Amino acid sequence: MSLLGPLLFGTFLFCLGIYGVIARRNAVLVLMSVELMLNAVNVNLIAFQNLLHQNDTFLTGQVFALFVIAVAAAEVGVGLAIVLNMFRNRASINVDDADLMKW
């Protein structure tokens, strides 16, 4: 199987995530786009492990993919808690409105 397909798929998802982070205004949608970018990196890790470095005794790619999944779970938990707090304090979760610390 060719390595090209998974790499291009991961790149496409990553760029979709970039577009979502820049263009979206709702904080939950921004979080979802960040999740998409993390997943795109996972696709790359798995593809390199299973197609190119099959004899790696440490299984680095797969283990790193699992670690990235766990870190993403922690990130979305804390992120949603922050979004809930922001909604409670400002009655809005638009990232444009979160300008309290803007100089």
Next chain:
Amino acid sequence: MTAREVIFTLIAAGGGLAGIGMVTAKNLVHAALYLATTLASIAGVFLVLHADFVAMVQLLVYVGAIAILIIFGLMLTRAPIGREALDSQQRGLGAAIALSMFGVLAALIWQAYDETFRTAQAAEAVGPDSAALGHSIFSSWVLPFEVLSLLLLAALIGAIVLARGEDGESGTAVEESTEVFS
């Protein structure tokens, strides 16, 4: 083109379309469901690449837990409908940045693939079984694993503390203040 590549192409096309739907959806809940579809198709890609255990973890953690968590987050906050309410002014700028980045990265991958990977190309994806993966995690990677579990614990405690709210926020403090005014 082998059968495996055909399956991969179908799954990746579905995932890409769902991803486009996610970043352009006008309804927040639709966006969350598109995200769940994309994550499930990524699990399918992992299966095609012979990474069975990671595919199952992806299904459990992302499609099972994170998608539900995000839908809860949407329901606990106010969810406006419509493109103007969900998108900021920099939509064109974002599209330009994302498209140019995709062009540059895809060109780089294409070039590098032609030069180096084609000779080192394996015929078929080979993945370790779950036993080998577990052995590797708990022997070679045990210190990062423990640090990661500590990070998860700290993040969950932090999330609970952040989302819990202040004392007397709901009910009691309001009653006391109305008594003072009356």
